[in-house]
Amino acid sequence: MPSSRGSETLRYSASAARPAALACLLAAALAQAQTDELVAPYVPTVEEDVELMLEVGGVGPDDYVIDLGSGDGRIVIAAARRGALAHGVELDPELVELARANARESGAADRVAFVHGDIFDADIGRATVVTLYLFPEANLMLRPKLLAELRAGTRVVSNSFHMGEWKPDVHDMSARSSGGILLWIVPPRIEGEWLLEIDGGERLSLAVRQQFQEIELEIAGSGSVVARDTATLKANRLRFGAELNDARHVFDGQVEDDAMYGYVQIERQGGRTVVGWRATRR
Numbered sequence: 001m002p003s004s005r006g007s008e009t010l011r012y013s014a015s016a017a018r019p020a021a022l023a024c025l026l027a028a029a030l031a032q033a034q035t036d037e038l039v040a041p042y043v044p045t046v047e048e049d050v051e052l053m054l055e056v057g058g059v060g061p062d063d064y065v066i067d068l069g070s071g072d073g074r075i076v077i078a079a080a081r082r083g084a085l086a087h088g089v090e091l092d093p094e095l096v097e098l099a100r101a102n103a104r105e106s107g108a109a110d111r112v113a114f115v116h117g118d119i120f121d122a123d124i125g126r127a128t129v130v131t132l133y134l135f136p137e138a139n140l141m142l143r144p145k146l147l148a149e150l151r152a153g154t155r156v157v158s159n160s161f162h163m164g165e166w167k168p169d170v171h172d173m174s175a176r177s178s179g180g181i182l183l184w185i186v187p188p189r190i191e192g193e194w195l196l197e198i199d200g201g202e203r204l205s206l207a208v209r210q211q212f213q214e215i216e217l218e219i220a221g222s223g224s225v226v227a228r229d230t231a232t233l234k235a236n237r238l239r240f241g242a243e244l245n246d247a248r249h250v251f252d253g254q255v256e257d258d259a260m261y262g263y264v265q266i267e268r269q270g271g272r273t274v275v276g277w278r279a280t281r282r
C-alpha cells in the first residue's frame with residue numbers, strides 16, 4: 001500500500017526513547033539523525049490516562065481497538081482487559097517484543113496482537129476505536145488515512161494532540177497529560193445533492209456542504225435555508241430543522257451508505273404530526 005505521508009514528513013529517531021514528558025523530547029528528537037520512519041519517539045501514556053483514553057473512547061467487549069504506535073503495548077493490553085479485541089502497530093522491533101512479553105505476563109495474550117510495521121501502511125478498516133499518542137504533525141499526516149479507511153462511527157482517541165481543523169467531539173481535560181484526551185467520531189460522507197422525500201407528498205432538493213462533522217444544509221425549491229446551528233451530524237445520526245410551507249419541520253434520522261431516512265416532526269398552528277422521510281443521492 002502506498003504511504004499516505006507528505007513530502008514534509010518529520011521523522012524522529014527510535015533511540016530518543018523513555019524520558020518522562022513528550023514535550024521535552026521534541027527538540028532532542030528533531031536533533032536526531034533523521035534516518036528512520038518514526039514520526040514520534042517512544043513515551044508511554046501514563047496508566048491513569050490509558051484508562052481515561054479507553055473511557056472517553058467508550059471501549060467495551062464489542063470493540064476492536066488499534067493503537068497506532070503501540071510502544072510497550074499498554075493501551076492494547078488495557079483494552080483487552082475491558083473485553084475488547086485489540087492490536088498494536090509499532091515500528092521499533094524491540095518494543096514489539098516488549099509488548100508481546102507484557103501481553104503474555106498480563107494473561108491477555110489471546111485477545112491481542114502486535115504487528116511490526118509502519119502506521120501509515122497499517123490495515124485499520126476493522127477498527128471500531130483507534131488510539132494515538134503521536135505528535136500533532138503525525139496526527140495531521142494520518143488524518144486522510146483515518147477519514148478514508150475507517151468506517152463512519154469509528155472513534156479516534158488521541159492523547160494530548162489535535163487533528164488540525166477536524167475539531168474533536170470531546171476534549172477531556174481531566175487527564176494527567178496537560179493536553180488532555182481528545183475524541184473524534186468519524187463522520188459519514190454526506191456532501192452533495194440529495195432528493196428528499198417526505199411521506200405524504202413533498203419532494204425537495206437537499207444540498208449538503210460538509211467539513212468533517214460540520215454540515216450546512218439547504219433545501220432548494222422551497223426558498224427555505226436551514227440554519228447552520230440546527231444541523232448536526234454525530235456518527236450516523238443526522239438532525240436538522242427547516243421552515244417549509246409555513247410549518248416548522250424537525251428532521252431526525254440516520255445515514256446508511258447512500259441513503260438517509262428517519263422521522264420528521266411537523267408543527268403547524270393547531271397541531272403536530274410525525275411522518276417518515278428519506279433521501280437518496282441525485
Ligand SMILES: C[S@@+](CC[C@H](N)C(=O)[O-])C[C@H]1O[C@@H](n2cnc3c(N)ncnc32)[C@H](O)[C@@H]1O
Pocket residue numbers: 014022037038039040041042043044045067068069070071072073074075089090091092095117118119120132133134159
Ligand atoms: C509516544 S509513543 C506512544 C506509545 C503508546 N501508544 C502509548 O501511548 O503508551 C509513540 C510510539 O509510536 C511509535 N512510532 C512512531 N512512528 C511510527 C511509525 N511510523 N510506525 C509505527 N510506529 C511508530 C514509536 O516507536 C513509539 O513507540
